[in-house]
Amino acid sequence: MGNWNTFTKKGVTALLAAFLLVSVQGPSRSFAAEINAEVPKIIEKTSPSVVAIIGKPTYDSNKTLEKNRFNLAHGTGVIVEAGGVIVTNAHVVKDMKNIVVVTSDGTTYNGHATNIDEESDLALVKIEASGLSPATFASSSDIKVGETVAAIGTPISFALRNSVTVGIVSGLDRSVSSQYQLIQTDAAINPGNSGGALINMNGEVIGINTMKYAEFGVENLGFAIPVDTVKYVLQHFKQYGKVKRPYLGLELEESWEAVVGLPSSTGLRVAYVDPDSPAAAAGIEQDNLVVSIGASKVKTLVDYNEAIKKYLPDDKVDITIQSGSSTVTKSVTLGEVLHPETKWKEDAEGSDLDADRGKTKIGDSHFGWSMKYPAGLVKGRQSEDGNSINFVDAKGEFSLSIQVDSESDELSPSALLNKLTGAEEDDYGYGDEAPSTILERQYVKREGGPFAKIVGRSGDQGYIQTRGFLHEGRLYKLQLFVTKDHYNNDFKQNSYNDLLDSFKLSFNAQDESLKDISVYSSGNTTYTNEYGLSFALPSSWQKSSYTGNSSFFNDDYSQMVQVRVTSASSGDTLAAWSERERKQFEAQYVPKYRKIEKPEELTLAGVPALKTAYAETLGNKWTAGYSLFFIKDKYKYQLEVSYPQDEEGAEVNDLLHTLTSTIEVDKESMDQELGFIQDLDELMDPDRxxxxxxxxxxxxxxxxxxxxxxxxxxxxxxxxxxxxxxxxxxxxxxxxxxxxxxxxxxxxxxxxxxxxxxxxxxxxxxxxxxxxxxxxxxxxxxxxxxxxxxxxxxxxxxxxxxxxxxxxxxxxxxxxxxxxxxxxxxxxxxxxxxxxxx
Structure with a gap:
């Protein structure tokens, strides 16, 4: 089953589409009252079945990125079982961790996603609760174009949960940006309402809101997943734990009319047939036209998906195809589409939505500083070793940067003040801002350590206060920028000075209220790639990537680890592969300038592996190294370690031990879209x-x-x-x-x-x-x-x-x-x- 025209469709519909979280803010209250005076009663009856969902977005593994306590994602859900089973959109929770569910009465529960189906954009969230109010689902046959509908959800902000709006059903059997048919509504849709209920005037759920079109000039164009698709997915979740989709092994192409939205007069053209698929076994060929699945005519991909979802894997189905001028029916035994299982995501710091709860101070244990941690202080950019860091206020009132550099303790007060007056670049190439007008400049002596202080105006934008501390061979520079409107507020200015005055050149590791933001590490860092391969290297190493390879270097670039992953061709073996590599190496250098040892057997990632030691030179210095080879889950993994031969010793041995002892391959973490990656060395002919x-x-x-x-x-x-x-x-x-x-x-x-x-x-x-x-x-x-x-x-x-x-x-x-x-x-x-x- 394919979607050859995804890009084309996106091009055709780009003037409309943007997946957003759903809320309906349509007609005025007076208009709604005119439509149906019973709306308040219906909402009162249905609201207890709708919940708000909030959680943390999933982050990259980059250690310098802040887990911003204010950077939260939210959506809406509908209760389907009194015991705490909630249906929502897959796009709401698939990249969400530390999920919290809030019911209409304000009760809060921790939750987690148990089932996710991205094709239908539906998912289940489970909370530990009882006695909840499950929603009542309508019959799809009762839904009529033009009937009044209402939506309950969490638009724009979590503070607006349980918002209600009213509209009508604008259309049925829509198929925009979806695998299945959708309900169109004229309700305005806003971020945050995805997964909410679209209800009729009987208080029954007719659909789960999923998207809106938000292009400029487009209004009142929202969509919901119809109740029959919701019931279909929920039934599969309950019976199988996932949606069991039949697999034919076809890539199908719509007609031009279908792509642009005109009624199509032809079936779906077969663009590709998987050689090992049920379709191939049944004799379906490229350029055939698929006319019907069972009794259902198919002229669009949505028609096809709606028809095929009536069947299960291993079912037999009659598929009518047109080949040239003849029409034939093929009996096909369906296979199954395989999808990765849902994994419960939890933050490394626990299940609490606010990982900083209880933290009133913040600091860096490596550089030895700490200060107060107001609730609105948000960490921004941070350098890789942590010597440069920026904070912003959640309300946008101020920003604060801290820079730690090597500096002599012998710097005089006047020299220190002069140094603070100029602007310097931090580790990101961003310059500290120098004031345009200096309002205050002094050397402040205080208990706990003196500091230099510069206060000035930054053009018409605001005010800058810079403080500099010398301590044990380091210069600690704080720079606070405050917008003009807030600086002239005495109360605000006192709070800013209080924050700066709280800065201390000490870090108490025993203080549980102190959050450590140090990213400095003398240990190891684990790297993972799209092929499921993971391994550890010293934290001081750096990574660079390009197509097909990843390279890692130590701090002076003298040592390198290069990773290459390709597919294992049919019949290839570990021994044959390493032998090809040996021959290529020997063919490149004359014997006097190369050395290569017999492969050594070992185990990596739980499978047999080979390690080959080698050395090479052009005549000056020798470069030595090891090549590690192993094959797992249809892929060939090669890691090559190289270093100057005169550096052989404990450091290199420790590096090799760290690498070989941490190599793992997790099939579940592989990119599910990976296909066959040809090893170009197998095709290379040096004489061509x-x-x-x-x-x-x-x-x-x-x-x-x-x-x-x-x-x-x-x-x-x-x-x-x-x-x-x-x-x-x-x-x-x-x-x-x-x-x-x-x-x-x-x-x-x-x-x-x-x-x-x-x-x-x-x-x-x-x-x-x-x-x-x-x-x-x-x-x-x-x-x-x-x-x-x-x-x-x-x-x-x-x-x-x-x-x-x-x-x-x-x-x-x-x-x-x-x-x-x-x-x-x-x-x-x-x-x-x-x-x-x-």
Whole structure:
């Protein structure tokens, strides 16, 4: 079952769509009263079945990101069982943790998501309660276009929970941005009401609100999940713990009419058939048209989903298809779509919605400072080692930054004041703001430590107070910015000064009311990728990523861990894989410049693995390392550790132990959209070539496909094209203005100058012919640059009034027979376009 036109549909409907949390604020109260004087009674009857839901958003694992106590997500739910089972939208709770449910009477319960189905956008939340008021569900056949409906929910803010609005059913069988049909209502929809009830004038739930269109100029366009879809999902949750969806193995394509919303006259085109699927087994082929599922005609993907949800996996269903001019019916035994299970998310600090409850002070244990922690103080940016941090006020009245830098304790009061007057960049490249007008400048002596103080205006925006403390070789700089409106309020100003006065150059680890925000660590950090792989490295290491790889470096970049994950091809084995890698390594370096040991067997992530130790050099310093190989859950995992060979010892051994002892693969945490990731090394042919053609300078040649290329210009605008490989290159320079004789003179002078500068630089030159008679000058050099020996051959010749300079260079370390043959073959393939035309 596919959705080939998701992007197309989004394009068609982009003027409308935005998933939002739902609330209805439509007609005025007088209009509502005119529609139905019984609305208050109906709302009074139904409200106890509607709850508000609030929780924390799920965060990235980045340790410098703040778990902002005010950054909360909220939505709405409907009670379906008196024992505390609540239905809501999947998008409300799928990324929510530490869920709290508030009933209409204000009672608060801790809850957690037990079932999530993103395709229907429905989920269940469980709370430990009894005697609740379950909602009554209507029959879908009783819903009529134009009937009055009301919505109860939590729009905009959690403080507005149990808001009620009234509207009508604007349309049925809508299918915008959903797998299933939706109810359209003219009720205005606002963030926070997702998962709330859309009820009829009998007090029955006819749908669960799910989205609104919020594009500029679009009004009164909201949607709800119909009651029959809700009942279908709830029944599956109860019976199976999930929605058991049948699987056919088809990617289906709608007609143009269906995409733009016109009535379609054709079925769904089969764009792709999974080779191992039920559809393939039944003989359904690409470009067939699916006309019906059982007795249900299908012309849109929503038609298809509505039809297929009537069946269960392992059911047999008749599928009518059109192939060319003939129509046939296929009997298909359905498979099952597999989805990951719901996991109960809880914050590492516990289930409390406010993880900072009871914390009245905040500080950093590593840098040794603390201060008061007002309820409205929100932590913002923080540097990786914690020496720079910013706070803002939840109401937007002020901001506060703290910067800790190394500084001599001998700095005089005047020098310290002068230092605070200027603006400096923090670890993020953001500059501290310097006041435009200084209002106060003094050195304050107080018990607990003196400090320098600068107060000034920041243009017309507000006021800045900066304080600087010297302590044990560090400068602690506090900078408070207050908006103009609040600074002139004496009461507010006293509270700001009280916050600054509370700053202390101490941290009491025994004080339970003190929150530690230190991110500094001398231990390890665990990394996880989309393939379920996790491992630990020292916290001082840094990560960089690019397509297909992740690299990790220590603080001076001398040590590196590189991670590569690809799919295991059918029939591949651990031994065969590591042997291919060994052969590639040996083919790259001559024996004198490489070492590789026999693979060592070990266990990683609970499966057999191999560790291969190696070392390589270009002639100066040796680089050593280990390659770790293992295969698990259809993927090949390779971790390569490299470091300078002269650093071998306890530190490297500890690194390897930390890495190998923490490697794990969790299948459940894999990205569910991952497919087959081809290992390019399996397809690589080092001798395969491609044609490079330069029309301007009239030449072509065959270059190994695995080489890379670059272009450069010298100060005379001579163009050089370089083809690069590990340890060498082939460069072609072309000049239409320089004669052969001048080019030779220039090269003679350059070679002689190099020899004069270094007597070990020795070159030879001779007249020769190339390409069947072309006069050329050949220069050959064998030299060691920075202890890296290499051989370089340069040819100068003229063809078609163009002077060419071709240089072939290869380090001795990589001068294997195969590498040298590839380089010489590439040069020998040089052809001149005009000559080729003759």
């Amino acid at each position: 070539t491609i044609t490079y053609k330069n029309e301007k300078y009239k030449y072509s040649l065959q270059i190994p496909e695995m080489w890379t290329s670059s272009k450069s210009y010298d100060n005379k605008d001579q163009v050089s094209k370089s083809f690069l490989f590990t340890g060498g290159y082939l460069t072609i320079g072309a000049d239409t203005k320089q004669s052969y004789e001048d080019a030779v003179k220039e090269e003679d002078a350059a070679q002689k100058k190099s020899h004069d500068n270094d007597s070990e630089y020795v070159f030879t030159n001779e007249e020769t012919t190339l390409f069947g008679g072309v006069k050329a000058k050949k220069y050959e050099v064998n030299y060691a640059s920075a202890k890296v020996p290499y051989k370089e051959t340069t040819y100068i010749f003229n063809q078609n009034q163009i002077s060419y300079t071709v240089t072939l260079r290869m380090d001795e370390a990589v001068r294997t027979e195969a590498n040298e043959a590839r380089l010489n073959k590439a040069f020998a393939s040089l052809k001149f376009l005009d000559a080729a035309k003759k």
